[in-house]
Amino acid sequence: MTAEPSLHPLGSGLELVPTSHEPQSGKDYTSDQEVRWCPGCGDYAVLKAVQSFLPDLGLRRENIVFVSGIGCSSRFPYYLDTFGMHSIHGRAPAIATGIAVSRPDLSVWVVTGDGDALSIGGNHLIHALRRNVNLTILLFNNRIYGLTKGQYSPTSEAGKVTKSTPVGSIDHPFNPVSLALGAEATFVARTIDSDRRHLTSVLAAAAAHRGAALVEIYQNCPIFNDGAFDDLRGPASDDRILRLEPGLDVTVGDRTWRHDPTAVDPSDQFALSRLEDPVPVGIFRQVERATYDDEAREQVASAVAASTATREERLAGLLNAGDTWTVV
Template identity: 60%
Template sequence: MTILENPLVGTDLGLTGLSGVPTADGAQKAKDYTSDQEVRWCPGCGDYVILATVRGFLAELGLKRENLMFVSGIGCSSRFPYYLEAYGIHSIHGRAPAIATGLAVTRPDLSVWVVTGDGDALSIGGNHLIHALRRNVNMTILLFNNRIYGLTKGQYSPTSEPGKITKSTPMGSIDHPFNTLSVALGAEATFAGRALDSDRAGLTEVLRAAAEHRGTSFVEILQDCPIFNDGSFDALRRENAESHLIRLRHGEPIRFGADGEFAVVRDGFGLKTVRADTVADSEIVVHDAYTDHPEYAYALSRLSDQDLTRVPIGIFRSVSRPTYDDGVRAQLDAAADNHPVKENSLQQLLTGRETWTVG
């Protein structure tokens, strides 16, 4: 991957997403990140597995807990900050990326995380999500996707499949759902990944890469809602799950299936899946997460379908681009250098050249 020069900051992008964030003095354990709050999700909710995985991952990350900030919106997923022994904000419906942007800009010593759901992020929060992605703010966004509204008791969401019968669509949804990875990549996400709640090893791998990425990292986590959308991702957990999961590994040919019997090949401007024994090895696509061509990652995202016949998971894209927060801080520093403010200069501020006398 080419390290690009940041014209706003004047330094290269060799920094990671964790650069400048203080580390803990000693080894930590998952229990160190467990708060005293009672976890109040429904029995069997996929959020439990995600919480346990994140606690363990944070211990491996080794950051000071007071330099971790989790910001959530509204929804079942947004209770997440209560259950972590770190700083957190349970914020406003759909606005978590905006609040997280302010934190990332003003506090470069923080590792900033956004926890959101498919309804919170893609409905009322859609604008905030895409602008955080295009700005490339140094934060990690975890989108829990259960394809339903859980907290408000079972309405269809922006990711529900067509024909979905819910309390708000008794005759079946007629909406066409979002493909979350396509939305993120269309908004120029510099890091985009997907994981399954029950795949702790795969989820940890994606989380680690997301945390180390400098810029906005977007991670969709497929998770079950046992009350209002039970079994929505069962096809990805059964014995033949490997026939449905396309595991992406950088630098390796994209093959899947229990014995690698399926493969991904180019198909015009996109990609498609075929039986591996019907094509030459040279035709099988070798995954490149670091390519500067976003259309490749977008084509991968289009392999996903609503009936879960094919679902790519892993890291789709990871590239370097100047970050919004680095740029803002550089401009503030430049302004201070060019226009030094004198001590006790309130009068200077009030009567400076940016004021007018109104008769």
């Protein structure tokens, strides 16, 4: 028996969900495909967290779509029993934008890596963020190109020795959180693959946000960049991590202020993103702003309404002109 759908408000739009359905679990979101990542890859932890978290959205699986680009993380759609698209290098945000604009009934997610999102895809990422498209973007950051076997990436630290930088990288790396705040994304957060509780709480907040949400996820590549974030894992990491909460007193240099993720001016949030010791994790920014896809649909609706009204006015004018009309 098929239940009548009802409108369910979620950050990524108004989703159609059944009014009654069987409780879901992570198994319902697990596909029949063999998961093929290297043993110990941080992608496993993120996949498990996402599979366990999706039932909490209260959506039907057919109202969720994951779009990915190219890279190890971009295999994600194969392993989730939802709709998905393994797209092309760096273009996942552009494709996801088209889906979000044309299908307000879908919860649209982007899964990308530090190479895919910040090199060839950098242009598409920043414009999706500044436009405030209803997307939840998960940016897996392992500071290396894993799929192509260990070249330095846009987030690799200066001096990094890799196959493509045998005497050390001379590039200055991107800070993805700073980049997103500079593009004035309305939701920006950072979490770590090994902290399941924190990861899940950040994902929940990102999914509930209406607008462009970017979550940077620190994760390990045991083959080509093992131990990249070891200093942020385990009990010994307490002194290295700053867990962000609203109202937390933050000191950067000679300034102290109270963290407010809802502040419209992102200046303090940006200053916070520049901290390296300790490393801030949690929600940097969470503000409300009109979304690109909502406004695009409103423009289309207004144009259609105006066209219909003009056509009806022309017809009324013809009928009132005193001529005789024969309908055949």
